[in-house]
Amino acid sequence: MNPVHPSEKPLRMDGFSKLTKEEKLKRICGLFPDASEAEREIRSFWHMDPNIQKQLDEFSENTITNFFFPYGVVPNVVINGRTYTVPMVIEESSVVAAAAKSAKFWSTRGGFQARVVSVEKIGQVHFIWMGRPEKLKALFPELKTQFLAGTRHITGNMEKRGGGILDIQLVDMTHHEPGYYQVKAIFDTCDSMGANFINSCLEEFALILREFMQEAEGLEATEREVTVIMSILSNYTPNCKVECVVECPVEELGTFDGGLSAQEFMRKFSLAVKVAQVDPHRATTHNKGIYNGIDAVVLATGNDFRAVEACGHTYAARDGQYRSLTRMESSEGRFRYVLEVPMALGVVGGLTRLHPMARRSLELLGHPSAQELMMIAATMGMANNFAALKSLVTTGIQKGHMKMHLLNILNHFEATEKEKELAVEYFKHNKVSFNAVRSYLVALREGLIEGSAEKISPEVISDIKLS
C-alpha cells in the first residue's frame, strides 16, 4: 500500500533525486494542503544571490531551500589574555546571553585560560585474519613500513605542514571475535579536521594489507586471506583534547543574587559539580549545557558538531559511568574550575572556507589555527556551563530563561511591535510564564489596561480570565 501524507496525498516518490530542484520543490509543496502558499514560503528562504544559493544547494542532496538559525556574537571573551568576538549559531534563546554574561564576569577576573593538551586523531582498519597471532605480529614491522611508503602520495603535503601519520599499531581483538584485528593509526592533521585525509590513508592501508599478505613469505595458503571489514576514522579522539580553566581568589567572586556570599556560592557550586560527577541524569544535562556553547561555535565555523558531541560524550563515559566534563580544583581561598574536552576541529577543508558565513566567522575570530579554535569552542562551553550553574545554585534557571524566551512567546501570540515593547517593559519586573504573557496580551487587547506598562499590576494580569 502506498503510504499517504496526512493531506491524503501519496508519499512514495521514485527517482526523486533525479528531479531538478524546481521539480522537487513542486513535488514536496504538493504534499501540503496549501501547496501554493507553502511554495511561496519555502522559496522565501532562498538566498537572493543565486550563486550563493547554488553553493548552499550543493552542500547536500535533495535541497529545496535553506533552514535559518540565528547567528549571534559574544563580545569581550578574554582567552589567554586576548579578547575575541565569538560567533555562535544557536536556536535556544538564552545561550548567547548566558555566554555573554559569563564572558563579562570572567573578563574582570583574569579571563579564561585555555590550552590544547594533545592533537592526535585516530583511524582504524578492522579486519579478519585466521592465522597464528605471532606470525602477524612478526610481519607487522615490515607491513608498517609499506603502509608509510604506500601512502606517501597522500601524506606528503600534510607532512610539509608539520603533520602526517604519527604511528601505526596492530591491535589484537581476537578475544572479541576469532581472527579480528585492527590496524590502528595515529594522525596529526594540523589545521584540518582530517576526516578525508585519514579515510584516504586507511583505505590505502587496506589495499596494501591485502596485497602484502598475498606475497608475504612463510604463510600457509589459508593465511593469505584477509577480510577487510571496514576502514574508517574514529570520532573518538581522547588525545585531541583541550582544557579551559577559570580561577580567582574566592572573595573576588563577589556576592550573588539572594545575598549569597562568595564562600557560600563556591560551596553550592562545588556541590552542583559533584552531583554532575556522580549522577548520570544530572551529568547529561550538565554536559548538554557545555555543548550549548561548544556546538554553537562549531556550527558557526562550519565544523562537524555531531563528531564533536559524539566524541565528548564517549569521553565523559570513559571510566564506565557517564560523568561531568568539568571538575572543581578549588583550594583554600581559591575558586578554580576546569573543563577538559576532546574535539576534532578544522579551519581548512570541509565547509570551513566554503560556507560564506563559516568563512566570516573564522575571519571574525582573527583566522585562528585549529588549536586556537579548539580553545575558543571549549571556552564557550565553559562560559555556558558556568552561567548555567551560577543561575541554578542562586536564582534558579527559569527566571533568566523565561526572560529570554519572552519574545518567542510574544511571537507565538503574534504580538505587534507596540505590544512587544509594552510587554518587555512589564515583564522586566514580573515573572514570565506562557500564561502570564497570554493574560497580559488579552488585557492589552481588550483595553483592560492602558497607559504606561509599568503601572500595570500583576494582580490585574492574573485576574484576567484566560481565553
Ligand code: MEV
Ligand atoms: C539548557 O539548555 C541547559 C541547562 O539545562 C544546563 C544545565 O542545567 O547545566 C541550563
